[in-house]
Structures are given as C-alpha cells and as structure tokens.
Amino acid sequence: MNTTQAITDTVTMSAHDRRQFAIGMLGQLVIPTYDENGEVFNDFAITDREVIAGNIEKLAQLGRTPRWQMAIANWAAAVRDTDNTLRWAYLQYLVYASSAC
Secondary structure: OOHHHHHHHHHOOOHHHHHHHHHHHHHHHHOOEEOOOOOEEEOOOOOOHHHHHHHHHHHHHHOOOHHHHHHHHHHHHHHHHOOOOHHHHHHHHHHHHHHHO
C-alpha cells in the first residue's frame, strides 16, 4: 500500500482503526530499524525521549474518552520520565494505549 492510498483509506476508517493506524505510524518512526540481514543497526530511530513523548501526546486528539486520554498521558509520561529503558517504557505503554483504542 502506498502512502496516498493509506491516507485515503483513513477517511473511511472507524475511530478505533484510525487510532490503531496512528499508533502504527508512530511505531514506524521509533521502533528499531533492521538491515537486510535482520540485524538491528539502530536501537531507536529517534532517541530523544522528549521528541517521542511529544509525538505520543499528539495522539490524544484522536479520542475523547477518559481511558484513551489517560493511556496517552501515561505513555508519554513513561517515555519522558521513567528510570527504565526507553525500549521498555515505549513498548509497555504502547500495549496499554493499543488496548484503550
């Protein structure tokens, strides 16, 4: 699927599907990039926690429920402030936000 088709398809998506699609797009920005041999050559494409948290916070506009808003706020806060690794914070709360869609 090309980018134009993906954007066009979002017009007919349900709100739930748009949130899942947006989480997936964000994931493509920050999840590790692999070379042709399947080896990770960059832990995260973006490593600045503040930039990642800011992008996560932008997802809040895709839903109005308290559950969605809290999931996004918790995800951004975990990425920004946790003492754990960026990978753990990002992936742990991604799962929580995905279930809140």
